[in-house]
Structures are given as C-alpha cells and as structure tokens.
Amino acid sequence: MSRSPSPSTNSSSALSNIDVAVTAADAYPVPASTPPTSISDVRSVPSPLKETEETPTDIRPRRSRAGPTTYNLTHLGNAQLSRKRIHEDGDEHMPGKENAPRKVARTKKEQNATSGAKATAESALLPNMMKKLKSAGSFLEVKSEDLLRAIGFGEAKKKASKPKAKQPKILRELDTGTRGVLDELDLDVSFPAPGAERPSKRAKKASAIKEEPIIMPMAAPRGPLQKTSDGKRVKKWLEAGLYVGQDENIDPVRLHKKPASATTTESDTPVNRRTFMPLPMFSYLECSRDFTIPYDIYAPSLKKGDERPKDWHKINRNRLVGEAKDLWEKPDPLPLSVCVCPEPARGEQGCGDDCLNRVMQYECNAQNCCLSEAQCGNRAFIELSQRIKKGGAFDIGVEVKKTENRGFGIRAVRAFLPGQIIMEYTGEIISEGECQRRMREDYKDKACYYLMELERNLVIDGTKGSMARFINHSCDPNCEVRMVKVNGTPRMAVYAGDAGIMTGEELTYDYNFDNFGEVRQNCYCGASNCRGFLSKRLNATEQKKQAKAEEERRQKAAIAAQKAAEREANKKQVKQSRGSGWRGWVAIDDAEVKEQLKAEKRAREEAAQTSSRALRLAQRRDATSPAKSSRKAKDDPNRRKTIGSLREHAAKDIDVEAEKPATATASKKRRRETDIMPATSSSSTTTTKKTTTTSSSKSTITTVTLSIEEIEIHQHEAKRGKLPQRSMKLKQSLLNFKKVD
Numbered sequence: 001m002s003r004s005p006s007p008s009t010n011s012s013s014a015l016s017n018i019d020v021a022v023t024a025a026d027a028y029p030v031p032a033s034t035p036p037t038s039i040s041d042v043r044s045v046p047s048p049l050k051e052t053e054e055t056p057t058d059i060r061p062r063r064s065r066a067g068p069t070t071y072n073l074t075h076l077g078n079a080q081l082s083r084k085r086i087h088e089d090g091d092e093h094m095p096g097k098e099n100a101p102r103k104v105a106r107t108k109k110e111q112n113a114t115s116g117a118k119a120t121a122e123s124a125l126l127p128n129m130m131k132k133l134k135s136a137g138s139f140l141e142v143k144s145e146d147l148l149r150a151i152g153f154g155e156a157k158k159k160a161s162k163p164k165a166k167q168p169k170i171l172r173e174l175d176t177g178t179r180g181v182l183d184e185l186d187l188d189v190s191f192p193a194p195g196a197e198r199p200s201k202r203a204k205k206a207s208a209i210k211e212e213p214i215i216m217p218m219a220a221p222r223g224p225l226q227k228t229s230d231g232k233r234v235k236k237w238l239e240a241g242l243y244v245g246q247d248e249n250i251d252p253v254r255l256h257k258k259p260a261s262a263t264t265t266e267s268d269t270p271v272n273r274r275t276f277m278p279l280p281m282f283s284y285l286e287c288s289r290d291f292t293i294p295y296d297i298y299a300p301s302l303k304k305g306d307e308r309p310k311d312w313h314k315i316n317r318n319r320l321v322g323e324a325k326d327l328w329e330k331p332d333p334l335p336l337s338v339c340v341c342p343e344p345a346r347g348e349q350g351c352g353d354d355c356l357n358r359v360m361q362y363e364c365n366a367q368n369c370c371l372s373e374a375q376c377g378n379r380a381f382i383e384l385s386q387r388i389k390k391g392g393a394f395d396i397g398v399e400v401k402k403t404e405n406r407g408f409g410i411r412a413v414r415a416f417l418p419g420q421i422i423m424e425y426t427g428e429i430i431s432e433g434e435c436q437r438r439m440r441e442d443y444k445d446k447a448c449y450y451l452m453e454l455e456r457n458l459v460i461d462g463t464k465g466s467m468a469r470f471i472n473h474s475c476d477p478n479c480e481v482r483m484v485k486v487n488g489t490p491r492m493a494v495y496a497g498d499a500g501i502m503t504g505e506e507l508t509y510d511y512n513f514d515n516f517g518e519v520r521q522n523c524y525c526g527a528s529n530c531r532g533f534l535s536k537r538l539n540a541t542e543q544k545k546q547a548k549a550e551e552e553r554r555q556k557a558a559i560a561a562q563k564a565a566e567r568e569a570n571k572k573q574v575k576q577s578r579g580s581g582w583r584g585w586v587a588i589d590d591a592e593v594k595e596q597l598k599a600e601k602r603a604r605e606e607a608a609q610t611s612s613r614a615l616r617l618a619q620r621r622d623a624t625s626p627a628k629s630s631r632k633a634k635d636d637p638n639r640r641k642t643i644g645s646l647r648e649h650a651a652k653d654i655d656v657e658a659e660k661p662a663t664a665t666a667s668k669k670r671r672r673e674t675d676i677m678p679a680t681s682s683s684s685t686t687t688t689k690k691t692t693t694t695s696s697s698k699s700t701i702t703t704v705t706l707s708i709e710e711i712e713i714h715q716h717e718a719k720r721g722k723l724p725q726r727s728m729k730l731k732q733s734l735l736n737f738k739k740v741d
C-alpha cells in the first residue's frame, strides 16, 4: 500500500512515516482510508491528511500532531541505526529502509491517550514533572525530559502514574538501547558544564524546526562498537563514564581516604553534589571497605633479570661455633609458674603485654601458659614455624630485593599485622671474642656486617644465616627485633612494628648499634627524622662513656690477641722441635732390654773417653757455661740449678746421641711399647740446642728430648699452672728434674 506524503509528516524520518500512518488510522478509524482508484473515485475514503491541519487537536493523537511525535534516528547514533530494530508489529526494521511505508497497529491505550480533555489536565502537570527531572540534572533525566516531550504528555503521565505500564518497545530501545543505554552513550561528546545554562525551550524549538523535527539535547547515544575501515567492529572504551553528569572535581581517592572518625563538613561535600536520587555508585565510592587485590595484579616477586645476593650461605637454624659452645648454657628451665592471663573475649587473643611470660621474654607453651594455643597471643614462633611449613611465597611473606643505595634489602610480599612475627634472625652463634676477631681479620675489608648481639657475650653472625640479615636500617623503622626464649632457648626474631606492614613495603629496623668500624656509616634511609648515621645518636656524656668503653674493649682485645699469638708461636716451635727428634716419654719394664741398655751405656762411657766429639763438647762447655749461668743465677736460683744440672749431664747426652745407630732397634721397640707415664727420677744432659734426658731407676727408663727454650717455656707454664693436660707429665718430670739437681 502506498501513501502520499503529508505536509504534517516528516519525509526524512522513517518513524514519522509510521506515525503518520498511525495518525491517519486514529483519525478515521472507520472506514479506513483507501486510495482512490480513479479521479472520480468518490467512494474511496478520503485521506485525512489535509484535514489534519484543520482538525482540532483533540481529534488526533498528540504524537502525530507536533514535531516531538517523531524521532530523527540519525541523531540517535550510528549504533542505533545500524542495529536491527524490532517494531511493535514484529517486523525487523533494517537500516536504509526507514522510508518504507509501514503499517503500525495502534494500541487501545494509545487511542485513549489522545483524549483532548485529558491532555489539558496533563499539560498542567507537565511543568512539575519537568522541574523535578531537571533538578535531577543528569543526562539520564535530561533524556527522560525529552522523552516526555517526545512521547507526548499522555504517555509521560501514564508512565508517571503507572510506572509499570508497558512502554512501547521502540521507546524502550531509545531509552536503554537493546543492550542498555548506559553502555552505548558516546561520552566523548561534550556535555553542558554543570551549572551552565541550557538552551531555552524556544531556542531548542527553533533549532529543531530549522534542522530536524527533534534534536535530542543530550549526547547522541552511540554504541561502543564502531566499525573500522575494513568493516570490523572495534570496541570504543569510555574514558570518563563513572563521573559523567556529576561534579567533575570529585576525587574518589580523597573520598576513600577520608578517615572514618572525621565528621563530614560542608566543605567535604563535593560541589554540585546531588541529594535527589544520587547515583548508587557515589555512595559506593564513599564508603570504605576491605578488598583484596588479586595476586596476578600485585605479585611483586623477583623477576628473571633481578640481581640476587651472591655470597650468601643461607642457614635457617642457629649453629654454635667455637668458644660459644662452652659459653652456651643449657636452655634455661622454664619458669615453674604459669601465667595468669584472663581468657580473652571471643575473636580476641590473650597473653598480651601484661602476660608474665611475655614480660620475662618467654614464649608461652602448654607448660607455662594458662590459655589454649588458639587463645594465646604469645606463641609467635609456633605461628612462624606453621607458616614456614606451608612454604608458599605468601606464607614466607618476604623476599630479597636490591635497593637503590643500600645494597640488598627485604620487601614484604604480604601484609603483616602490628606485632606479628615476620622472620627469625639465624646464623652462627659465636663468642664476643670471636666476633672481635672476625671483624678485625675476616671482615676487615667488608662494607656490611651481619652481627647481632644475642645475649651473655654471644653474638649471631648472619654472614651465614637467614634472610633477615638483609634487613636494612631506618631511623623511622617499621619493624622491631626482639629476643625471646622459646622452650628456654634464646632466639631472635623480627616483628612488625605498631603500624603493621603493607605489601611491597621494605622492612627496616633501627640498628642503633655501637659503631663497629672506625668510621661512622652514613644512613640513607630517607626518613624525615634521619640521624644521618647508622649508629646511635649520643649526647656528650654518652659519647665519652662510649669512647672509654671502646678503648677498654680494644685494649682487652689487643691483650687477648697478643696472648693468643704467643701461644700459637710456642705451639709452633714445640711442634717443629718434635718433628726433629721428639721421642716422647718412654717406660720400659723389659729386663732384657734393660740389660741391653746398661751394656750400651757402658760402651758409650768408654767410647766417650776417647771421643773427639766429646772432647770438643767438653771444651765448649768449659768456655760458655760459667759466665752465663752465674749471671742468671743471680736472678733465678731455680733456673740456675736447672740449667746447671743440664750442663753437668751434657756428657751423658753426648753418649746417647753418639750411640743412636746402635740403639735404633731398641728405640723402635721402646717406642712400640711406649706408655706415657710420669718420670720418677731423671738424669739430664744438655747441649746448647738440644737436651736429652735419660733417667733410669730400678724399674723405669725415661727419655725426653727438649730444646732449652722448650724447657723454659714448659717450666714457665708449669709454674703458672697453665700446662695442657697432656703436658702434666712433662711438668712432673721437670719438677723431678730439678730435684735431681
């Protein structure tokens, strides 16, 4: 069926055509308009269009009468046009077919809406409605406002009075789009600034008449899907969707950060903040809430190329080394008492700051705590061991990370509550003396020390140790390091400070150390209260005191080092002399060997008479001995005696030396049968360098070869009671040696 254009219809609009058809049907319900078959066809029903102009408004529905009754779809966005629209009649309306004539069935409701009497009453309500909607001020309402006009007041009132009344599909589409209008709005289009004057109704009307029947004062809804040159649809991302239509100065971060305690003042309220129908997102933005950032968004673990520490030998348990083993006391017995902490309220933890165990630096356990494990808040090491057992990155919670100017540091990969245990500081447990030695010798060229005092002259050296050794210093730290006795054993751990730790924060504690090196190390912690150095800030008195203590410590260390060096040198010397002729203490109970030795001795004595070597030695003895011995005798009568006695027996010694080859077999045998025992008597011989002592009694023969220096050392040490256990027999011998003299 074709239809001629009407002056009141808009030929450019598909909808206008449709509307016109509807209008015609409304005006002449019976009989319907039929085109004349010929000029003289008078029977056909005349087109009402001409009459429309003269027809009073109450005859025709409002929608078809005025401009607002039609929509210019070119203004409603490409997406709307490009999409298939389903009309009320169920036909698909394809782009490009807008001008095709269409027959649209009218609903009864629409017909009712055309009532002129009602229209008058409704028009009285319109300004009120408009006012309300205007005050809402968002584009949504602006749209509604225009829709009100577009659909005619009859529709609007229907909508207002019966909110659930079904809206024509085409309008619903316009309102929300087939997929919802919100995601189809083109937010790049500039909106009137808040508070800016809207064009007056008249102006709008004028422009509408000039250009198109209706110009939507809002952004033309445009779908996020746009076509590229090759026809592909691409998504168009919205850049400012969340805040459109609201105060553009809203700072959601500021809103979010507002402390809960702070009272809302007038100035806090954003300018132009609507009170009427605020969008839900704003109340959502304003209220703080907990949330978790998914792991794949914030996973600060080390990457492949990141630098890692090189000379770090990781050990997760303390190791006792050297002297520390002697100093280490057996774990203190646990206090017999049990703490008296009250049961905590539900969801809270007991054994807080007042807990007796905590005060005494003891960790609670089943024996010394009155609360259960779940109730007790003083079992940090148990919590730590449980976390470590799980072994995940989150459970361990920390990682080593290179810092800008302080070497490596430790970063949290999770949050820690205030006071929560983070990690244990482990390493080699050494004595204070060993610590000094290591610093002086082993670490003298190093920039970093990993030494931490544990207790009672014991130090943890974290050079070989746990990750905690990498924690840097800060003058405004976020962690604390504390010693706690776990089952009586002292252990050191790092705990989160009062503010807790956030994921990604670097862990720091205040080293507060006495300056180890000669030079104070500069601090680069960057805190506003930075002291400038890693060591403590001291007042004048404290500085003096520290200097004095430091001096004393140095002197002590020097003396200790000197003694150690002497001892070492002595040992070395003794070792050397042993290597060149040490025979040890020999006791022989074999009668045959004894006889043999006696025979050898006799032979030696005879040989000595004729030995040129013996003569030479005798001459030397005469030449050197008297002066020296007399000089020393003045100072030390004992020494004189000793030395003298050695000299007197020199000849015998010569015999022994001379007869060495002859007695080789016997010596070997003796050595095999060696049984170290104290000498009961001795007769000694001496040379300038070596002293060989051969003692014989009824049942024993004892032989020892010592240099004079060795004898002096041993005598000296014997006097001071400092001979090692093994040398006690030597001491005895030396004493006996004197007696002989």
Ligand SMILES: C[S@@+](CC[C@H](N)C(=O)[O-])C[C@H]1O[C@@H](n2cnc3c(N)ncnc32)[C@H](O)[C@@H]1O
Pocket (backbone or CB within 6 Å): 405, 406, 407, 408, 409, 447, 448, 449, 450, 469, 470, 471, 472, 473, 474, 521, 522, 523, 524, 525, 534
């Ligand atoms: C226990 S270590 C800490 C780990 C060390 N950064 C590393 O890379 O092995 C202590 C050393 O780190 C450096 N250090 C720690 N905190 C520092 C700070 N705030 N400023 C400058 N250097 C710091 C100093 O050299 C110090 O001797």
